[in-house]
Amino acid sequence: METASLPIKLQPSNLRPIAFRILSKKHGLNLNTDALKVLTDTIGHKFGTAWKGVKSQQYLEEIAKIWKVEDRGLFIDANGLKQIIKDMNSNEVEKAGRTDTIVDEKRPENDNDGNEVEAEDEEVEEEIDWKDYFKVIAPFQQPRSVFDKNRKQFDIVFSKNTGDDLLSRLSKNLPANIESYSIRYALISDRLSRNENFQKNSNVSISALHSMRNGEATSHEITLIKNMLGRDGKKFLLFGMLRKNSNDDYVLEDETDYIELNLTQTIKAPGSFYCPGMFLLVEGIYSASGGNSNQDQDYIGGCFYVSNIGHPPSERREKSLEYYGNLDYLGIHRQVAPLMGEKITKISKKFKKKLINVERNLINHKIIFIGSDLFLDNFKVLDKLKKFFQKLENSIIESDGDIPIALIFTGSFTSTPVVPTNSSITNITNSETYKSNFDNFTNILSQYEHIVNNCKIILIPGKNDPWQSTYSLGSSSLDHFPQSSIPKVFINRLERLLPRGNLIVTWNPTRINYLSQEIVILKDELMTKLKRNDIVFDNDILMEREKLDKEASISNQERINLVIQNKSDMHHLSSKTAQARKLVKTILDQGNLQPFPKLTNAMYDYSLRVEPLPTILVLQDSSFGNFEVTYNGCKVINVGSMNYMEYFPSSKECKFYSL
Incomplete structure (x- = not known):
């Protein structure tokens, strides 16, 4: 019979060495200050004077095992620790109430560990209603995922923002704008630190990494710009943001300093766009002399002669989620903890598998994405919509209720931007015309009752729609992101037609949670933006001239043979496919939907982040044709103009049709 120890008052400093040895050194977990205080109070109360004993240490071991089984991440916080301690106390009470002779016929006899596992399985096996995990989430509804640069972890913050407090957002926008690039830099740096090609012992050069050319292998460790000082003539690999300075010279900037770049001999890693404002890897030689900025005050001095330039490779979704503790970035699974405010839950692997199993069984579920720029002031568009609705209505009737769970319509919904004018009469006319279009x-x-009564209708705005058109004046180069939703005053008749909750008017970009999947939708002319901002290096011009000279020198028969060879080559890509892959790789490597110096509301910068990668990224780029490209496990789709695409979440299959 064990004698119980009386509770004692411990200090965190007393318990810290034992907690560090078991939780940190043995299990690789980090205990923050608040969590250490919670643990100290619990150990002192539970074990008293025996707080250094074997049972106390076994208790810490059990906490570590449960924390890791539940995939709560590398950092133990106070709220998560309280929940685990509460669960452990409940299990102890439950065990104490049992007799040794009671055997649950669902569980193995005399297997205490098995009992606990089965109890958890039973909890996971609760029925899941897919409707609870199908949500359209606008940026103001999405919890803010704030990357802590010191802890290298995300904090999830729920705001009470309704999307309408414009003055409040604008007042906070300036400091957020300053910080947004710093966070992007820190987040990509953290990603690179996990990539085996950028470890200290890696001996792969950036040129070899991107298969550009054979060259001398050098250390692939990234060097900070400030650490090049005094190392004239040495070769380095740098990482930072590419921008232009006041002298119109290209510079690279990291967290420590900036350096002027000489790009005359630079070779691009193929398959990407290179624009100012992007975070890039550059390889080359540092020269303490040269450059145009040596007279600038507080400048490190010198110039960096770039031989190779490339993008930081993206990371698969599963790896990023695992590293950051399987956070629920969209807030779908959140719980409200009493007296602690709102908190984010971690999505356990068991529960995620359950969600995947549910979605695999829902083989008839499909989401239809209708191509962008549906100009409702164009009779041809309206006629195509009639045919589309009729075809869909017939399909629902013939398939005995096989109904799409959502129809997603993307603007612009007018061919001319709704802009303010000097005349109040014209303003009223513009607004009335826009409303009459809807x-x-x-x-x-209204003529298709099966669609009306059963399908969710989702509206995403474009550059010509109010109130985005106030900023953009219909120009994609002046787009302001994120774009707020179409005001309901223009669509009140549509809202009255549909059953309550079936009309969803959301922002651009927007996200959809479908069971285990995260779907991101963006309306933008991304291809046009990337081509317009893509930097043409001297070496690009030289290579193009060599190509033209070579083509001019070959005979007609050689030219015909070359065309035949290209067509027979299974690895030969069409120009459209190559361009689509360039777009996809650029956006996903940058981890941001707008990787340029951009007009954005930095308070919502997290809504433009695609890191961790989503399951599906749906682009509504009317400046380019439809495509489907998968990169690092992320499927990226462009629907294109006057098309529609059926997406089947159970198989992740896409089918394209003309509208």
């Missing part, structure tokens, strides 16, 4: 859309939709 009234016409409503009249058409």
